[in-house]
Amino acid sequence: MxxxxxxxxxxxxxxxxxxxxxxxxxxxxxxxxxxxxxxxxxxxxxxxxxxxxxxxxxxxxxxxxxxxxxxxxxxxxxxxxxxxxxxVTDYREMLYNLYEDVIEKNLKKMKYLLGDKGVGRGQIELCTTALDVFSLMEDSGLLSRQRLDQLQEILKECDSQLVNTVQKYINGDPGAAQSLVSDSDFIVAASSVLHPVTTATCQDFYTLRNNPRGTCLVINNEHFTGGDLRNRRGTLVDEESLQQVFGKLGFQVVVHSDLTADAIRRVLEDLGKMSFYKADVLVVCVLSHGENECVFGTDGKKVSLRDLRMPFTSARAPTLAGKPKLFFIQACQGSTYQKGVLPCPPRPQDEEARRTSMSLEEDAGPLPAELVAEEADFLMGMATVEECISFRHISKGSIYIQELCKQLLVSAKRKDDLLTTLTRVNREVSKGDYLRHKQMPQPKYTLTKKLVLTEMETEREMEMLKN
The missing domain is CATH 1.10.533.10 (Death Domain, Fas)
Structure with missing residues (x-):
């Protein structure tokens, strides 16, 4: 412009x-x-x-x-x-509409009531408009797209009509904030089509209020003693990346290395018996070799994906009912190489590309493509589509896990929901060429709401999530 x-x-x-x-x-x-x-x-x-x-x-x-x-x-x-x-999100537009309807008398009352929420009087006195009040509430952790209870509580003491505006937004009433539509041809679609995440109501999101948010279990099998399975060089890089990223996202990360098939089942069974009353999310990452509908223990024996999930179903782990359970599996889903369709003949491979290709290995072994329908609130993030190979760099980590960690941090800042994140992972991984082949990740899920994972940057923010 x-x-x-x-x-x-x-x-x-x-x-x-x-x-x-x-x-x-x-x-x-x-x-x-x-x-x-x-x-x-x-x-x-x-x-x-x-x-x-x-x-x-x-x-x-x-x-x-x-x-x-x-x-x-x-x-x-x-x-x-x-x-x-x-x-511009419906949430922020709703707050602007509130601001337009707040009269001077109500503004003074809002500032007075905000003082009872633990906000310093000096900061409050600097607020000259309702927008200043909303900004201060956001900075203090009292107001967000997913937390409107404190705002409603204050508005109830001021004007019932203002409360109605917030309630309409929560109920998904399009009248609470104008949709992004014009009579002209400038805007091509309504906001609900353009960006589903930003137009969703609070009821569309999983609640995150605990610190830590939950457990992130990482099972990392590097050294194999059974069968003809090779050691998985580079997997420690994935382990470190997962620890750093999920630590920033507010999870307590627990790592188990080189587990046999029975040990994998035992660790998951023990975790499933724990109380998740003070947890919002469960994350399980499995880095190993695999075959059809299974991953391998270090002894070369199989653990089915169903065995991975079963300890955490609503019947087995009732305190996880209604909470998201995320599984990220770094393994192949088959022994077939996925081909790419090129618009023109490939260029001759240069020396750097040749060295890179020599450092890539396969995590051979497919994983199942079907989740049991009644197992609600599960997500299986697969490194590749059915029947195909996934790749791991022997010094830089696996293609899928590294891109996943990168995009989780990007989404934490942008406040994107998890499925938007995984779509970007799909796009970025599928762009690459690996040993002259392609890799296409595949998320499969029974999630019933959107999940937005942001960084828990300060102790103050963590305390705000508790309250």
């Missing part, structure tokens, strides 16, 4: 409108950066640095929400929603 257009828009925005735009951008810009914004030009510069002005879609949303339709005609070029351009 050209600077002249942005400058003309800035000239017609007053300070309260710029403040409102900053609030609407809290999901895509850093708090530190937003504090530096003095006018529209400062805000547009930060949006441009995030590539959010590559077309006019995001700015179009912002101006529409603050009801400056008179400025929309100045937006020239493409205003089509794409995957790379986020939408």
């Amino acid at each position: 050209d600077l002249t257009t942005l400058a003309s828009i800035d000239d017609d925005l007053d300070s309260s409108e710029v403040a409102a735009l900053c609030f609407l951008c809290r999901d895509v810009l850093s708090k530190k950066g937003l504090k530096k914004v003095k006018d529209g030009k400062d805000l547009f510069k930060q949006l441009d640095e995030k590539d959010l002005l590559s077309n006019s879609c995001f700015l179009y949303q912002l101006l529409r929400i603050i009801k400056r339709e008179d400025l929309l005609s100045r937006l020239q070029g493409d205003v089509t929603q794409t995957d790379s351009i986020p939408i």
Whole structure:
């Protein structure tokens, strides 16, 4: 977007409108950066640095929400929603609509009541609008897309109509926040189609309130003594990556190395007998060789995927009922190499590519493609599709686990749900060439809600999740 257009828009925005735009951008810009914004030009510069002005879609949303339709005609070029351009969430738009309806009398009462929530009076007195109050509540861990109870409690003392606005949003009423739709041809679809995660209601998400969030069990089989199975060089890199990532995501990580088939079953049975009353999520990662519908113990004996899951079904582990149970399996699903379809003949392999290919190995052995329907809230993240090989680098770790860890951290910052994360893993892994072959991961699930895993960065944030 050209600077002249942005400058003309800035000239017609007053300070309260710029403040409102900053609030609407809290999901895509850093708090530190937003504090530096003095006018529209400062805000547009930060949006441009995030590539959010590559077309006019995001700015179009912002101006529409603050009801400056008179400025929309100045937006020239493409205003089509794409995957790379986020939408302003219904949650944030709902808060803006609340702000417009808060009168001065209610603002004073909101500030007074916020003092009873443990927020410092000095910070509260700096709030001059309802948007400032909402921002302070978010920074204090009292308000989020998944936590609206404290906001409702405060609004009940101010104005019942304001409470109704929040309740409509929770119930999924599209009237609580306008959908991203225009009578013109600028926007190609409603927000619920453009980005399902951001338009979902609180009831669509699994609840995360505990610290730690749960256990992440890693079973890492590197050295094999049974059968003709080779040692799995590079798997320690996967183990370290999983420990770091799930540790950041708030899990207590437990690692078991080089387990026989019976030992794998015993570890899982013991874990399933524990109480998960104070846990939100269970994660089990298995790094091993495998065959059809099984993984191998280090003794070369098989453990079926059903044996992996059964200790954690609702009947066997009732305190896990209704909670997500995530399994990530690094193993092949068969002995077949997956071929890629090239639009043109492959280029001659250079020396670096040759060295890389020499460092790739296979984790041979397929895993089952079918989950039992009544086993709700399970997800099986498979390294590859049925019948096909998956690859592991002997010094850098497996292709699937490394990409999974990378994308989990990306999603933690973007607040994407897990299935969106795994779709990106699919895309990135499938792009590569491994020993002149392809690899295509495959998530299979019976999840009933969306799961968003964010980093638990500070002790204060952890305490907020407890309360």
